[in-house]
Each structure stands twice: as C-alpha cells, then as structure tokens.
Amino acid sequence: MPSADRRLQPRREPRQVRAELTRERILAAAAHIFSEYGYAAGTTNRIAERARISIGSLYQYFPNKDAILAALLVRHIDRGTWTQADELDLSPGTLAATVRALVRDAIDNHSEDPQLLRIMIEEAPLSQELLDTVDRHGKQRVAQIRDLLARHPDVRVTDLDTAAELIVLTVEINTHKLMADPRPIPVERFERELANMVTRYLHGDRHTE
Amino acid sequence: MPSADRRLQPRREPRQVRAELTRERILAAAAHIFSEYGYAAGTTNRIAERARISIGSLYQYFPNKDAILAALLVRHIDRGTWTQADELDLSPGTLAATVRALVRDAIDNHSEDPQLLRIMIEEAPLSQELLDTVDRHGKQRVAQIRDLLARHPDVRVTDLDTAAELIVLTVEINTHKLMADPRPIPVERFERELANMVTRYLHGDRHTE
C-alpha cells in the first residue's frame, strides 16, 4: 500500500503452480541458449522463444538478462556436491585413493554441462555480488583441502596454503578444459595422470624441496 | 584494373609511413581498450577515439572488429618465445632445473598483458581459422614437450603423450589464473610449488604407478 514506485525485483514470488513452471522453463531454456550461443549472442528473445513464452513474461520473472545467468550460476553452485573430509579415509598409505576421489569429484561436478559452465564464468559479466559468492565458495573449498592436507599423514609438503591453492586450481581447471575441448585424450587416462601428478606432489620426494 | 567489386580486405597495404603508424596506433589502442572493457564492451568507436583517429580510418585498416582482435592474437603468438629443447640441459639430475625453466617461460609469456590475453582466448568469438592457428601452436608445443620428456633421462612416467598434454595445460593455465587474479599467493611461491609438482610427477615414485 505505501510507496507506489518499487519494481526492483519484477514479480515478488510466484503464487500459482503455473508460475513456478514458467520460471523453470525459462531457466532450462536459458541454459540451452547460453550454452549454444554464448552469453552475448544468447539474446533474451531467443530464450523466451525457446521457453515458448512471450518476452514480456520472461521479464516478469527476471529483472534483466544478467539475473537469468546469475540464477543459473547460483543453482550450479548450490548443486555442487563435494565429498567431505570426514567421508574420506585418512589412514596412512591412502593418499593416492584420496586424491583420486577429489579428482573424480571435480569431473563429476563438471560433467553436466561443461559448455554452460565455461560461459558462466568466462563470458558473463558477473556482478560484484556474484563474484563474491563464487569467490567465497572457492576460498571455502581451498580451506577444506588445506585442512585435509594437514590431517593426512602421507602429506609431506610444507607450504600447505600454496599447495591447497595449487591443487584446487589445477584439478578444477584441468577438468574444465578436458570437458570443454573435443577430447584429445581419453578421460580415464587424463584422470589417472592428473591424480598421479597431485599425489606425487603431495608425497614430496628427494629430488625437490 | 579488372573486377571493380572487391573490397574484401579494406586497404591492401599501407604505402606511406603515416599509414603504418596509424595501424600501430589502432592496435595499441585496441589492446588497451579490450583489456579494460572486455571484447563486447570494447567498441570500435572507443578504440578509434583512444587511437585519436576517426572511426572511418579504423575501417580502412581492418575489415571488421574481429579482425582487430585477430591481429592482436596473431601478434602475441608470433612474439611468444619458448626456450627450445636444444637450449636445455638434459643430463641426469637436472630435471628440476629444466622444469623450472619451462614454468618461467610460461610466466614470462603471460606477464605482458595477462588481462588482454585472457580476453582474447576466453571472450572473443574466434574464427575457425584463428582457432586453428591457436590449436596448431598448442599441438606443436605439446609435441615439443613430449620430445623433451622422451629425451630427458630423469623422466620416469610411461604415458608420455598424456603427460605432455597434462603438463602444458597445467602450466599454461595455472599461469593464466595466477596473472589474472589479484594474487592470493606470492608469485615466487606459486612458481616454486608448481615446478615442484611437475617435477615430482615426472620423476615418478613408488606410491603410484
């Protein structure tokens, strides 16, 4: 009843089932369109067309184009399920297995729609807020891995902070490229070697220090 | 004298010094603008403005916006100077030093303008031709590294193809992220650990195989 000039968030909440469905349709369509055309060429009209709704309806659910991609990103982050440290075997002699589990996690979390993911983080003009969200999750993940390294008896690297950062980055990013590119190398082989590399790094050895 | 309707390449060749200078000015301006605004928001008008020439002149040197970025990319690739295998010490016990040289190479080649480089390969709509050029250089680099691994007596990994691919990707991409991000970790530490990781991987060890 008061202030008659809001309209910051188009549509407060969907009240009917129909609305929920439409919202989902938009997101699904957007995922397809962005994935196929990229962010810039993935126009809102194209998204509406694919969702089989009018462009006007689309803008009742999202205040602008960026918000659509933001919703997709948040959804992806929320879905991302990494195995927790307490589900892992930390007894001596199990480092190789532990690392392999981490690598597999990364691959699983990127297998859904690698192309879309790439576009979300590489092409999209992420708002500061979104960037912060992504960053927060990244830092959390690094801290988690750092903690794991600290607990595992087989780990012999000294600079745990750098190691954790390096590992997360390496695993994440190699997975990215692996999924996005037309595989130049079989996934299993790549997975095995990537795990090997990380494992050997963590074991430390006499040649480097 | 014949066919009066070409005009595929605006401006065949600069005949006067002035023209060369203008061309350079455009490229320099474009590098700045793309680097600051990104590809989409780096408009041709902005580039012309920064180069202090008219928009019309710009289009006498480049047929379209993409061509400008293509020129920048080609230039970067051409400039990229990787140390050759025959400049490296391949005697036993030198693997750590060799790897460190490779890592340093990567960092050097990205230190000029990391932001621009990121935009060139991540945001730009590269033509198939350009993609091929990039790809060709990538493959060449991988082959080079594979060869190096095969020659070096300290290398104990068996799957050289996968190893080469993995190393190039890892080093390249870690460097990327390192330069682009507001450093969360000092460069030297990261460089050292990255080199350590690769070195230990190549040495192989008893824990993995």
Next chain:
DNA sequence: CAATATTATGAGCAATAGCTCAGCTCTTCG
C-alpha cells in the same frame, strides 16, 4: 458467478553498436 489477483502477450521504444560513404586533407613526385 462476479470480482479480484495473478500470469501471459507482443508490438514497439530507446539505446547502442558495427560499419559506410561522400568528400576532405595531406604526401608524393614530375
């Protein structure tokens, strides 16, 4: 079955971008 709230529609506005072209200025050279 009204009356009201919610959801859907799509023509079209405003902004912006890539790019053209008719004509100008400057350089070159006999």
Next chain:
DNA sequence: CGAAGAGCTGAGCTATTGCTCATAATATTG
C-alpha cells in the same frame, strides 16, 4: 607548383538488443 592518389574524417544508416507497457487471458476467491 600542381595533379593524382593515399590517407583521413565523422555524421549517420542499418540492424540488433534489452526491455516496457497497455491489454488480454487465466486462475482464485467469496
């Protein structure tokens, strides 16, 4: 000097895109 061609100019055309709004359709409620 002066003519011819190389190089430069920038208003503005064309196309596209994100997004609005007046209106209609559908759902809900009393």
